[in-house]
Amino acid sequence: MYRVVEIEEIIKETPTIKTFFFRDETQPSPGQFYMIWLPGVDEFPMSISYIGERKAFSVKLVGEGTRKMHSLSEGDRLWIRGPYGRGFVEKNKKALFVGGGSGMATLAPLIERMRGDVVIAARTKEELLFKRRFKNRRVYIATDDGSEGFRGFAHELVERLLEENEYEIIYTCGPELMMRKLIDIAIERGLDIQASLERLMKCGIGICDSCSINGYRVCVDGPVFEKDILIEMSDLGRYTRDRAGRRVPL
Numbered sequence: 001m002y003r004v005v006e007i008e009e010i011i012k013e014t015p016t017i018k019t020f021f022f023r024d025e026t027q028p029s030p031g032q033f034y035m036i037w038l039p040g041v042d043e044f045p046m047s048i049s050y051i052g053e054r055k056a057f058s059v060k061l062v063g064e065g066t067r068k069m070h071s072l073s074e075g076d077r078l079w080i081r082g083p084y085g086r087g088f089v090e091k092n093k094k095a096l097f098v099g100g101g102s103g104m105a106t107l108a109p110l111i112e113r114m115r116g117d118v119v120i121a122a123r124t125k126e127e128l129l130f131k132r133r134f135k136n137r138r139v140y141i142a143t144d145d146g147s148e149g150f151r152g153f154a155h156e157l158v159e160r161l162l163e164e165n166e167y168e169i170i171y172t173c174g175p176e177l178m179m180r181k182l183i184d185i186a187i188e189r190g191l192d193i194q195a196s197l198e199r200l201m202k203c204g205i206g207i208c209d210s211c212s213i214n215g216y217r218v219c220v221d222g223p224v225f226e227k228d229i230l231i232e233m234s235d236l237g238r239y240t241r242d243r244a245g246r247r248v249p250l
């Protein structure tokens with residue numbers, strides 16, 4: 001079930017994120033993910049960040065697997081399986097896209113297919129991902145340290161934007177606490193919301209239960225969840241699961 005793909009081009013996006021372009025026959029939809037296997041190292045889930053004839057993963061350096069990935073060169077090979085999971089549902093509503101850190105990798109193909117304003121957030125300006133990728137639309141920047149754009153957290157900027165704009169839906173991916181805040185804002189203001197969630201994954205296909213959150217398996221029931229289910233997820237932003245599957249505070 002694995003396919004071998006060759007890395008065609010690597011782009012260093014930020015000090016910690018690189019984009020790896022490759023060619024593959026599969027037809028993923030925005031928000032879906034693949035499992036990347038680096039033999040002898042690790043296997044991990046990665047969203048598709050470019051969809052088309054040339055596809056890509058945009059990978060943040062986090063631990064052992066992603067460090068190995070960052071050490072690869074053009075011409076090296078990846079073992080992949082997928083696409084897996086449920087992606088975003090495109091709705092005909094006035095949209096605001098909110099991506100934090102590497103979460104922009106997951107949102108970017110959706111943004112390119114839809115209309116709507118974009119919030120790109122990161123800790124510092126160096127870590128802003130894809131700030132020049134989207135043409136002919138309003139892109140708002142937020143940085144925690146104020147080095148570019150709005151100084152503060154993404155949800156604080158969103159609250160300001162909601163005072164001046166009649167958005168009907170928020171599409172988001174990023175740090176869990178950011179998404180928790182956005183879900184609370186959406187509930188309070190009666191907006192629709194879809195969020196792409198992350199949990200440790202092993203099988204990626206619904207067998208091992210390592211990715212479960214409040215009875216939902218992120219790999220097959222998600223990773224993108226709609227508002228009616230997000231509302232039920234009391235663990236979101238509060239508890240995650242460790243490698244042994246234990247429920248631990250975030």
Ligand SMILES: Cc1cc2nc3c(=O)[nH]c(=O)nc-3n(C[C@H](O)[C@H](O)[C@H](O)COP(=O)(O)OP(=O)(O)OC[C@H]3O[C@@H](n4cnc5c(N)ncnc54)[C@H](O)[C@@H]3O)c2cc1C
Pocket residue numbers: 033042044045046047048049058059060061062063064065066067102105106197198199200201223
């Ligand atoms: C559906 C999905 C899509 C993803 N898409 C992207 C993407 O497009 N770009 C990107 O950079 N990253 C993405 N990730 C996160 C990525 O899978 C992890 O960063 C990666 O598995 C880390 O592997 P590692 O071996 O380098 O780190 P490890 O050594 O395995 O882990 C390092 C640290 O990160 C934590 N961690 C690992 N995986 C996860 C996870 N899934 N959720 C929360 N914490 C985790 C570990 O507990 C540990 O503390 C995605 C995750 C999921 C579930």
Ligand code: FES
Pocket residue numbers: 200201202203204205206207208209210211212217218219220
């Ligand atoms: S990763 Fe195994 S059930 Fe989701």
